[in-house]
Amino acid sequence: MSHGHDGDHGEHDELTGAAYWDARYRESDRIWSGEPNAVLVKETDGLEPGRALDLGCGEGGDAIWLARRGWRVTATDISQVALDRAAAHAAEAGVAEDRIDWQRHDLGETFPDGTYDLVSAHFLHSYDDMPGERIMRSAAAAVAPGGVLLIVGHSGWPSWQENPHPGVHFPTPEEVLAGLRLADGDWEVLRCEEHERIQQTPDGQTGTRTDNTVKVRRLTP
Structure with a gap:
């Protein structure tokens, strides 16, 4: 899985997994804007920096933004092309190498070790059999x-x-929340809602896109 500010499907429909995303990233020198996702910026405001896990980090916009604000980040992607590009962007931004641990994972097969104060997944969509x-x-x-x-x-x-x-099928926020199967009494639901944003269309016009946000906190025993 890979992400950016959108999870749109492009060419290479015959490819899946790492091959698809490596090909997608090789199409140009930069796929995404390099800016952090707006919801990440909003929803992490006030959080004490700690350990963060960025799932589907793409070219590293979110991970770099978090690292520059004091987080120690583990950033994963299925595409080694994306990870190499993200590491280069982090170096260009002056982020110390020990602030971000870039890891290649096909999250349907392997998952990073450890626990984290923030786990972030933005636009982690796929059109294959990703579980x-x-x-x-x-x-x-x-x-x-x-x-x-x-x-x-x-x-x-x-x-x-x-x-x-x-x-x-694009799940509703309620479906996302239900799919987590969170144990009663162990979690606090902070946000479960849809929100509309303005986005530039491929032909330079203005359109809208509706996204959903689910934010939950694990309660301290």
Whole structure:
């Protein structure tokens, strides 16, 4: 899995997993803006920096932003091309090498070790057989007591795009939350909602996109 500010499917439909994402990143020198996701900036305001896990880090925009604010980040992606590019961007930004641990993971197969004060997954969408709910449950299991899990995803296709993949289901925030199977009494739900944002269309016009945010905190025993 890989991400950026969107999880849109491009060319290379015949490829899956690492091959697809490596090919996608090789299409240009930069796929994403390099800026952190806006919801990450908003929802981490006031959190004490600690250990963070960025799932599907792409070219490193979120991980670099967190590291520059005092977090020690483990950043994962399925694409080694993306990880190499992200590490280069971190160096260009003056982020010390020991602030971010770049790890290649196909999250359907392997998952980073340890527990974290923040686990962040932005637009971790895929159109293959990626076991999304199981990965999100692994993400929840990696949250330390008192820590936060932040999941942001698309709620549907953008306003300017016809549905090119009729079999694709974008889960509602309630479905995302239910899929985590959180134990009663162990978690506090801080946010479970949809939000609309303005986005530039491929032809330079303005359109809208609806995303969802799920933010939960593991309670301290």
